[in-house]
Amino acid sequence: xxxxxxxxxxxxxxxxxxxxxxxxxxxxxxxxxxxxxxxxxxxxxxxxxxxxxxxxxxxxxxxxxxxxxxxxxxxxxxxxxxxxxxxxxxxxxxxxxxxxxxxxxxxxxxxxxxxxxxxxxxxxxxxxxxxxxxxxxxxxxxxxxxxxxxxxxxxxxxxxxxxxxxxxxxxxxxxxxxxxxxxxxxxxxxxxxxxxxxxxxxxxxxxxxxxxxxxxxxxxxxxxxxxxxxxxxxxxxxxxxxxxxxxxxxxxxxxxxxxxxxxxxxxxxxxxxxxxxxxxxxxxxxxxxxxxxxxxxxxxxxxxxxxxxxxxxxxxxxxxxxxxxxxxxxxxxxxxxxxxxxxxxxxxxxxxxxxxx
Numbered sequence: 497x498x499x500x501x502x503x504x505x506x507x508x509x510x511x512x513x514x515x516x517x518x519x520x521x522x523x524x525x526x527x528x529x530x531x532x533x534x535x536x537x538x539x540x541x542x543x544x545x546x547x548x549x550x551x552x553x554x555x556x557x558x559x560x561x562x563x564x565x566x567x568x569x570x571x572x573x574x575x576x577x578x579x580x581x582x583x584x585x586x587x588x589x590x591x592x593x594x595x596x597x598x599x600x601x602x603x604x605x606x607x608x609x610x611x612x613x614x615x616x617x618x619x620x621x622x623x624x625x626x627x628x629x630x631x632x633x634x635x636x637x638x639x640x641x642x643x644x645x646x647x648x649x650x651x652x653x654x655x656x657x658x659x660x661x662x663x664x665x666x667x668x669x670x671x672x673x674x675x676x677x678x679x680x681x682x683x684x685x686x687x688x689x690x691x692x693x694x695x696x697x698x699x700x701x702x703x704x705x706x707x708x709x710x711x712x713x714x715x716x717x718x719x720x721x722x723x724x725x726x727x728x729x730x731x732x733x734x735x736x737x738x739x740x741x742x743x744x745x746x747x748x749x750x751x752x753x754x755x756x757x758x759x760x761x762x763x764x765x766x767x768x769x770x771x772x773x774x775x776x777x778x779x780x781x782x783x784x785x786x787x788x789x790x791x792x793x794x795x796x797x798x799x800x801x802x803x804x805x806x807x808x809x810x811x812x813x814x815x816x817x818x819x820x821x822x823x824x825x826x827x828x829x830x831x832x833x834x835x836x837x838x839x840x841x842x843x844x845x846x847x848x849x850x851x852x853x
Contacts, residue, residue: 516570516584520593520626520641527566528643533558534654534662541655547572551579559666560635561654565643567591576637580605582630590639593626597727599734606631606742608670608731611724612646612677615687622684622717624724627677631670631742638673646680647673667747674732675754681725681761685768688714688721692771699775703782711775718768725765729758796851800841804834 531550533540535558542550550562567573570591577587586607589595600607608629616623628639638647650672653661661672695710735743736751743751811830845851 516574516587516591518568518570518591518593520567523566523568523642525566525568525642527564527569527572529572530563530565532561532563532651532654534561535559536663539655539657539662541651547575551575558634559669561638561669562635563638563640563647565640565645567593567639567641573639580630580632580635580637582607586630590628593641595626595628597724597731599731599738601738601740604632606670606735606738606740608674608735610674610677610728610731612640613681613684613721613724614646615684617687620691621713622688622721624720629670629673631667633742634666636666636669636673646676650676665744665747667743668750671747671750671754675750675757678728678754678757678761682757684721685761685764688717688768689764692768692775696775696778699778699782703779703786707779708776711772711779715769715772718765718772721765722762722769725758725761729755729762732758792850796845800838803837803841807834807837 526545527547528543528545529547529550530543531541538558544550547564562576564572564576567590573587573590576582577584577590581604583602586600586602589607589609595609597610598608608631610627610629612625612627614623614625615621625641627645630637630639650661650669653659653672661668692714695707695714698704698707732751732755736748736755807830842851
């Protein structure tokens with residue numbers, strides 16, 4: 497998960513509040529607008545690039561969910577904002593993809609910002625995307641940075657009339673969307689947990705310097721995870737305690753369940769951070785122990801060769817009347833003595849348990 501200074505931020509400097517400026521990574525894709533109209537007996541869906549084709553649905557019977565993929569064309573956001581009578585500051589926040597998760601209650605709608613997390617299997621890292629949800633009397637508008645989300649199970653439940661999602665009020669759909677995003681956090685955490693376990697095994701078996709880079713990368717991801725999830729607890733709590741008529745009393749019971757899940761995610765993220773911090777200590781200890789083992793072996797080898805070097809040094813001196821120089825078995829005898837010295841020292845080291853084998 498990478499967070500850089502968002503492009504477009506400097507363009508907002510000095511502009512009046514409510515000025516819509518896209519703040520996010522540069523994109524050239526087409527903006528896709530999807531509308532889903534539903535009630536207990538019907539389900540209609542439409543996907544288009546022309547926002548005007550779906551704006552008329554607000555006044556029709558039934559409930560409507562409009563999803564916009566792509567925020568870089570701010571004129572689309574402004575058209576939707578004017579149609580649903582959204583506050584200029586709300587429209588500005590939708591276009592700014594670096595918002596902190598939050599909830600704001602207005603007279604005719606509720607505005608929610610949260611982060612949708614996905615695990616990129618190719619890059620082996622967590623990606624984050626801002627999702628803005630606007631709840632009205634019988635409509636929801638969701639804004640996403642790019643196409644591709646975690647809402648397909650919700651679409652399938654609406655299409656097949658599975659469960660009670662089509663029978664309940666529109667705030668139940670809001671709950672379902674938030675619940676799906678939070679449930680996907682557990683999938684992301686599971687993937688991160690598997691990666692952390694692999695690194696732990698590698699740390700014990702074969703600690704390499706490159707592991708430090710991987711651990712630091714995971715630590716950054718866990719910090720970004722915490723930034724995405726921690727404020728969400730407050731958002732769900734405020735949503736549950738909200739006195740707006742747009743949130744029905746029976747829906748608030750389900751929101752408590754999301755709150756519990758959010759606490760579990762926060763706890764898991766905290767555990768990951770502690771584990772990763774401990775892994776750096778384990779790496780340093782492993783490297784230190786490995787170095788100690790190497791130094792111990794080298795020290796033993798040097799210790800064994802010290803007396804052998806002494807003997808060979810003495811007999812390497814070129815004195816004419818040195819003893820044993822004229823003995824036939826002098827040379828092999830000295831070699832045997834040197835070998836015995838080495839064996840005796842090895843036996844002593846083993847008896848002291850300085851070597852294990």
